[in-house]
Amino acid sequence: MPIPLAATRSLRHISREFMTGAVTGGAVLLFVGTGGTVLLKAMERLNGGHEIVDRTLVAVMLLNVALILFGWFRYRGLADELTQLTNAGRRANALLQHDPLTGFLNRRSLIEQGAVLFNGARRRGKTMALLNIDLDHFKTVNDMHGYAAGDLLLAHVAKTIGEIMPSSSLLSRLGADEFACAFVFDSSQPRVVDRLAERLLAGLAQPFVTNGTEIHVGTSIGIARSDLDCTSIDALLRTSDIALHAAKSAGRNRHAWFDHAMERSLQLRGELEAGLRSAIPHNEIVPYFEQQVDLNTGRITGFEVLARWEHPTRGTIAPDVFIPIAEEIGLIGDLSLSMMRQAFAAARDWDAGLTLSVNISPLQLRDAWLPQKIIKTLVETGFPASRLEIEITESALFDNVPLAQSIVGSLKNQGIRLALDDFGTGYSSLAHLRALPFDRIKIDKSFVASILDNPESMAIVNTIARLGDSLNLPTTAEGIETAAIEDRLRGIGCTKGQGYLYGRPLGAAEVRRLLAEKRLLAQRPDRDAPPPRGIAPRLAG
Secondary structure: OOOOHHHHHHHHHHHHHHHHHHHHHHHHHHHHHHHHHHHHHHHHHHOOOOOOOOHHHHHHHHHHHHHHHHHHHHHHHHHHHHHHHHHHHHHHHHHHHEOOOOOOEOHHHHHHHHHHHHHHHHHOOOEEEEEEEEEEOHHHHHHHHOHHHHHHHHHHHHHHHHHHOOOOOEEEEOOOOEEEEEEEEOOOOHHHHHHHHHHHHHHHOOOEEEOOEEEOOEEEEEEEEOOOOOOOHHHHHHHHHHHHHHHHHOOOOOEEEOOHHHHHHHHHHHHHHHHHHHHOOOOOEEEEEEEEEEOOOOOEEEEEEEEEEEEOOOEEEOHHHHHHHHHHOOOHHHHHHHHHHHHHHHHOOEOOOOEEEEEOOHHHHHOOOHHHHHHHHHHHHOOOHHHEEEEEEHHHHOOOHHHHHHHHHHHHHOOOEEEEEEEOOOOOHHHHHHHOOOOEEEEOHHHHOOOOOOHHHHHHHHHHHHHHHHOOOOEEEOOOOOHHHHHHHHHOOOOEEOOHHHOOOEOHHHHHHHHHHOOOEOOOOOOOOOOOOOOOOOOOO
């Protein structure tokens, strides 16, 4: 096993001290032996005696004096070097145990000292609490204000935590913007921990001012306690992290206590995430189709494409379960294109007047290559661009309006129509209608479902319908579930609607049977023939 560098240096200093001490000690002994003789003879000579002082002894004595002085100064130098080395070792040890920016314990030291605190609490019949504190969107601070401002904010956060937490707490910086606090409390008084967490949330919500700029940052806190099936500090760290994830999922800027339901939910999410990575390329997630109807004639005008996961063991999984996961893990683009490919292939030989409406995730509008990907899918499946309507929510437009304008323009140039989805639920709707060339407005179902009971909802729907009429933009009402709602919408000028009144979303085979009954399938004997030259074969849906 190699000897550490610091230990090697210490050994060298010890050997140097030993040699210097040995030489100095020998010089002192020699000085005592020779110096005594020389001095006695010198004294007698001064008193009138005839003693002759041996010059060799004088030279030896002077040499001894020089050696003694050399040894003394060398000893002092070595002592100073050893002191400096010792101090450097202490500083290095402190750096190994503490975060240099905040002075808090690092993760390894928290685990070591936390294990001692954990075991001590168990022996005394007490409970150890661990608060996992994470700054929300801290990366934005670094991006907008620079890393120097970010470091100042972290130091401020550490100072605030230190002022609020009990003096006996173990305080640690676990990562870039993640902190931990561990302390012992009475298990019958969990409200004490709640109050500390609330004070932390309030204290860290205060603006931090640097260079005349106010920086605001939110905080999420996960709390775990040692008396809930936690057998070690590692388990406590893990459960507090699960609670932190739950606090973030619940909306951030709050604290949450760990419970076992969170762990089961996290395990389920992990299973769904793993399954999703396999489900998309294997076409386990398939398109369902919701009818869109002309409110004046009752005729089917098209369908909105909805995703359903036909899981081999869990059955059909709704999109609100797996779509957020796909967005978080970066698979929403692949999922969306897979839905389009399957839906386009299924609808290629429907009546030419039937359209398909496809929702685009806000994250997809950050992809400058989105129009090319959609157009490539249209070409591969042979589906006409004129029969496709892309639905974009208002919230999707906020991140980068110029990029959204570029994407929308490219799609429009290919003959694809655009609908502003969930109109009225976002912000700056009129600005979006002016800036982007939409072809249709979709009224959110939250307004439509309550128009008979809520005068405000009725006023909003009526206003949107009139606005669409004045801008020459037809409107589609979502969430129609009763004939009475349909009548009211028809009366205020809505041209198109969709909802359970017209039937539940259907799979591709069921839609095909429905359209066959209504004679809305195009008579195309070449359905299974190879595609024209230059168009790639469609994928099986």
